[in-house]
Amino acid sequence: MPTIKDVAKDAGVSPSTVSRVINDHPRISNATKKKVKKSMKKIGYHPNIIAQSLVKQKTNTIGLVMPYSAEEAFANPFYSEILRGIGAVAQEKGYSILLITCDGQEEVEASLRAVKSKLVDGILILRAKKDDILLKKLREAEVPFVIVGRPEDADKYYWVNNDNIKASKNLVQHLIDLGHKDIALITGGSEYIVSQDRLDGYKLALKENKIKYNPEYIIHIHGNEEIISKNTKKLLKKNPDLTAIFAVDDLMAYRSILAIKELGLKVPEDISVVGFNNNPLSQLITPSLTTVDINTYQLGEEATSILINVIENKISEYYHKVVEANIIIRNSCDKIKF
């Protein structure tokens, strides 16, 4: 592999001149610039990015923490979609993406290692938990990082999120408008703030409509498997008054629908179902699923854009951005008949 010295020799200039050409230095004559570029092409030279990183103390790489947990959640197209948004902006601004894979509990360690080893200039976190050690450690380490999700101490972080409370409230309001009063909520682990927010939106909608909140209607699910099916069935048997189910992720909604069908009931005639996140498949299933489009791609774009600005010192004050979420009404809900 040719180095900067080989180019210098071939072009009859010094290595620093070659370096200046690489970095588009202003004070360099067009003649030498051309000459050097020709030499680079001739001998097939590519700058060694590792060497550049070492001296510039910057890798132009952002880290993406991805626990490869067995949770089905990971099979969620959410990740592919947000990755697309992240990739698009990163590429446009000349950054690479380093996937930091790790198993479950190691994520704190793995992230810090990537940062302290100078592998990445900044980090993207794809979830926000309550009492999150990872966030605290990263802040202590003074690494640039951006969260997709709403952290606690919201004014001490950079983050991007949907207004989950509002979107959830609107979605439940839609069910209420159709005449539903007994609405179950299937939500995720209560350690995730997104679960809390969607629950809060649910409660808010009930309150505004003077519907009594019934804690028996709430299920917290950890993982995404069979439990949902079992719990849906249990729920429906225990509470024959239920007419609607709100699942906080479309994948969960699919499982609920299946369980409802297995019980011999029909969606939406007997039970209305709504989801969240607008999985691309939700328009293809039968019945097509009413859900909330959270603009996952844009979430990825915005987060990356902010992160790169932080890395390049173009933002100093903590800052967040709320991305619109829109209800998409399809065929999984019916009016209550009196």
Add this chain to the structure above:
Amino acid sequence: MPTIKDVAKDAGVSPSTVSRVINDHPRISNATKKKVKKSMKKIGYHPNIIAQSLVKQKTNTIGLVMPYSAEEAFANPFYSEILRGIGAVAQEKGYSILLITCDGQEEVEASLRAVKSKLVDGILILRAKKDDILLKKLREAEVPFVIVGRPEDADKYYWVNNDNIKASKNLVQHLIDLGHKDIALITGGSEYIVSQDRLDGYKLALKENKIKYNPEYIIHIHGNEEIISKNTKKLLKKNPDLTAIFAVDDLMAYRSILAIKELGLKVPEDISVVGFNNNPLSQLITPSLTTVDINTYQLGEEATSILINVIENKISEYYHKVVEANIIIRNSCDKIKF
């Protein structure tokens, strides 16, 4: 950020001794080893991986080329799932994953750049095309790389794949066993070898059962959108004899099923449908989809394992591995009634 010199000073040894501790050099006394490790912890030292990479001429990073094309294909859980397999092995063997995102046509350039800039030690390619420039260029560049898919000139590459011909043949045989003779095939762009293989398997099954091959039953789809719906409908109207549709990806099958339903026909009573790739959702839709499990996770594991072995010179001869694919029979196919 502390460097190796700071540790050396604190421990009262030379930088090279610290380096030897970092690299588990055999000839180093336990006493100094302990002393140095203590200092490292005390001052919060982490080796700078960039500097290590520069001198070792090795980054311990593998590149993953991912065109962020608009194709829905990218929303396919296939990518999440294979990423999990790749991540698991990479992490276990101490490698990071660099996502090389690029738009459509740039993939050749982007991959070569990553390699020649010494950003990665090797590359993983997630598809095989006919007459593939990328593969040729990578081989010219003498970069370690492994393909997920069967390339042309199969004996000149490292690759991992399912036996798509066999799996496809078996799947079509299953339809034939149910009495189907008029089976449409919806497949991907003919530039992809996987499309060709699955078509060949289809043809083989017909031949073995002395069923005449009808080219009108074959549709090549580029992209995954509305076209599938339109084409399914056109196909069904033109060929009322059709009793089954084989889509080479589950997502395509979902769209076909929807189109069939929109035509007022029933799956599987009127038309049987089979898919491929065993999308996790295929068990959740109604009717649940008969498909082929290609063991995506394992595909990712094997490919990564081979790549790392190649990088570390543990394999020299070109080599490939075929991963089992299994038919999963669900409820989307019916027997033909005579």
Add this chain to the structure above:
DNA sequence: ATGAAAGCGCTAACAC
């Protein structure tokens, strides 16, 4: 078993 010194490929003062 440990230290001194050179060098991986590049950039960035500082000279002129």
Add this chain to the structure above:
DNA sequence: GTGTTAGCGCTTTCAT
């Protein structure tokens, strides 16, 4: 505008 030199943080001979 271009060359000289030092140095980014680490490893690795070559000494001892």
